[in-house]
Amino acid sequence: MKNDIHRSFEKIKAEEELKEKTREAVLKRLDERPRQKRGIYRFSAALAAAAFVLFFGIGSYQIYFSESSYIDLDVNPSIELSVNRFERVIRVSAYNQDGKEVLSGLDLKHKSYKDAVSILLKKIKKKGYLKKDGIISVTVQGKKSVKSSEIKELHTEIDQCVSGHEVEVYAVSKTVKKKSHHWNVSPAKYLAIKELQRVDQTATVETCRDHSISEIKDYTKKCEDEHGKDQQQGQQGHHRHGSHHDH
Structure with missing residues (x-):
């Protein structure tokens, strides 16, 4: 059972060798696509995606298109x-x-x-x-x-x-x-x-x-400055009121 779990995990795990092959065989090819021929690119991208599935398996395809x-x-x-x-x-x-x-x-x-x-x-x-x-x-x-x-x-x-x-x-x-x-x-x-x-x-x-x-x-910042001024004025008013009360 332990070996089965290990094999299942390895089937979907993106190993370093797979990462490098993926970068070289698919991503580099996509980076070099002609920008002018957008229609052709879409077709080529679809072929590249299909090739990715064939060579690396559905699990790896899902790994590539999953947000990290x-x-x-x-x-x-x-x-x-x-x-x-x-x-x-x-x-x-x-x-x-x-x-x-x-x-x-x-x-x-x-x-x-x-x-x-x-x-x-x-x-x-x-x-x-x-x-x-x-x-x-x-x-x-x-x-x-x-x-x-x-x-x-x-x-x-x-x-x-x-x-x-x-x-x-x-x-x-x-x-x-x-x-x-x-x-x-x-x-x-x-x-x-x-x-x-x-x-x-x-x-x-x-x-x-x-x-x-x-x-x-x-x-x-403007609101903070105004709030600070209001507090300062309030404190000054309180002090003036306290002084008047003492007299």
Whole structure:
């Protein structure tokens, strides 16, 4: 029975040799596809997928097309990349209209997530979405815990791609990802809105979703400053009242 379990496990396990063969035989081929011939590519991709199943089995095919992590990019165009365990993009979606415009004409599937992020940022910058004082917010949520080294590496990649801009890259929990997905906003924007609600209880996801994270954070700071002034004035008034009472 122990041997049967071992064989069953090995049947679906992606070994190092399989990973390398997969990268060389399928992913590299997909990376080199002609961009102009989209119709031909779709047919070729279907053949590649079929070949993948034949050579590596249905279990391995399912492994390749299973999400291992999610990378969400928000500059106001808000975009989600679903990434497999081979660090390849298997699905792409936009949270808003700006995101859809950025994705229009791009084919990011089967690219490494680093290449995909680089391509997205270049187009975002080209289309004028990346303001001088804007923030590039990137969150990572993985089925396994995200290593700090992976966050640092992604941060470095983004810095090299669009230097001179404020960049924040951090991991988020499955709960945050799920809640942000419910509201159809990126995790970074969801957290920015929650922070705003701490100082402005009238703020809602609906009223804030179309604003950039930079705008939301600026407004949060403004509310915090006003709240601080109100507290200071209240304390001064209390002291004046106490002095008058002593006399």
